[in-house]
Amino acid sequence: MEQSHYREVTVAAVLLGIVQGIILNLAFVYAALKLGFSIGGSTVAAIMGYALLKGVLKKGTSIENNINQTIASGINTAGTGVVFTFPAVFMLSSHMNLDIDIIPYMIAAAAGSVLGVVFIIPLRKQMIDIDRLRFPSGVAVTTIIRSGSSGFSKAKLLGIGFIISAAWKLLLASHLLDIPGVLEHEEFNFGFSIIPDYLYPVLYLSLMNIAAGLLAGKGGIPFFMGGAAAWWIVSPSIVALDWVNAEQAQPVIYSSMLRPLGIGALIGGAIIGVIMTFPAIKAAITSVIQAGKNKVSSDELSGKVMGIGIGLALLLLGLAAYSSQSVSIGQTILISFVGVIWLALAALIVAQATGMTDISPMSGMALITVTIVMFILDKNVSVSMIIAVAVCVAIGQAADMMQDLKTGFMLGGSPAKQQMVQFGVTWLGGIVSVVAIYILWKAGPGGTGGFGEGTSLPAPQAGVLLGIVEGLSTGNIPIDKYVLGGIIGAILGFAPVSGIGVMVGLGMYLPFSITLAYGLGCLLQILFEKIKGKHFCAHKLVPFAAGLIIGEAIMGIGFAFYQILSSGGF
């Protein structure tokens, strides 16, 4: 077959992706330090790509725009992994007298970026081609990319969803609707002092969250069931058994009981999920091998690329660990291998959770990473944080790449090309954000303390990790919860419902307000399908839900910048 002239990987798409990725990375790193949450850049990149590639260059194609958004979101997402972990290192340095050399962290961030993409090679076939996971954000980005050319009615529904969601987000974020004790922090407390707090009568009023449920449908119900079991069965039982004080039950039950149990269940469910789906994994690998031989279906990256990637990442991870303080060669080799194996499992968990629910349990994975590494290296905080940076970057990359590959599948893009471009440029994101955070820290009085409590950049996520690391270094690890939760997740993994262990674990791990809103979306989708049919859901509900996701994302970004500017600016 002659060379295709249908534009896919082009200089324009790659350059635009890199430029957008770096800008979004820097902006979102700053916003995350300021506000405590990070934002995915796929939707912004896709809209900008549409405007510039199609609008300005007049020759852009859908799959070319997909390459642009793949690169941009890859570079941006690396920053999310770094901003969650790396600032905690600086904050720890003032508590624990640590010397900080940023080079190991830059290497770790680059290693994480490479590994996140590498582990997706076999997972892509498993989760997109075989399991057909929904990846709601991937579907939303597809809808944006196709919105201009797939008919007015779909574009109109996308637009309506966008306007409703953006307006709603604006109303919530501006606190115009706030009623103390009832509607605050974008959450609706429907307890009204009648339903006790330990039943978690709170609904997260995010239309994006509900829309993710609308896109997942009945597939998302086990996630909701996990949360419902945790807060409507386990929590009241704990109170009835008098294991906690009923007055302050909710925060204790969440942080000391359900959250660590959920993390354990996530991991146990994922491990058994791998074992139970072994025939499917075998089929996926066979298909990849056959693809190389079969001329009509050769669009896969080969196992060789995966091998090179793993080798490179092992080397980088080892180099990062060895270049830090007081680690022997033996420990370096051990930590590199354990790091890579754990990372593969974490990537699998996060990709599966994102595919089913659109939610990434990054903080839980970071917590387990730090626990494992501190255990192996006898509470060596510096190396633990280096590996935590690599793992957080990698799992963020894995989840983002899977969403992008889902978009690529729906548009007919080449997975091999998408993975190669991401492989080629994504390391940039980790390095950019490490340097940005270093500069922000050095901008403080006397060359330190540029962020953290009491500054204009409170870095709330890193503050949480800081507390965890300090707890771990004093031996405060809820091992029992991880193990017993792991057993529950593992048993659920044997049930004849795909992915139920991971979903239930995630439902227990997250605040119930999020799970409840998501579950509401799932139930609405089931209702719509029953009343209006599958065609309605595919052609009306999907673009509308995509609009809801995009509207909140864009308004969230706009509002973050407004808050930063109004409180002193950059």
Next chain:
Amino acid sequence: MIRLLSIIGFLTCLAVGMILASKIPVEGTTYPDSTVPFAVVVATSIVFLILWRKSEQSSDYSAEQGSLNSNQVKHILKTSINTLETIHQKGIDNATLTRLETISLDIAKIIDSRISIQKDLGLESVSMLFCDLAYSERSINRGVSMLLDGYENKNEISELIRKAALQLKYTCEGMNSN
């Protein structure tokens, strides 16, 4: 009935297990004193799980109404191959996009019937079928993108459709060999 009871028993045991696992250990111990009862309910849940899995294998409960069996899947694949070959032979016209979207919806029906097909063919064969099917779907999706983007090289779109038909034939052959 056995299936329903085993599911209820399994979920009840696990809920009790979650409650028992939640207890915080007393100072100086690693595990809570509810660990032994936890082990008992977990062991019981495994009995219910085995019953659930057995009832699942010997019944049609998990197959939803309207699910396709493997013969119907083959029929859909053959119809889709014919449609794609017709498009390739007659060339790209205004109706091509609608036809490709119809094929996509037919393939979606196959995907939705995963459980019932799995009963016929087994997990590994269904996984292979879905892998193979994904190649054709990707080609069809690419064709749809080209048409929506107004791509002018109709020969290339036609060639892509021929490739999708070939891939579907390959999928059909794979099903027959199972």
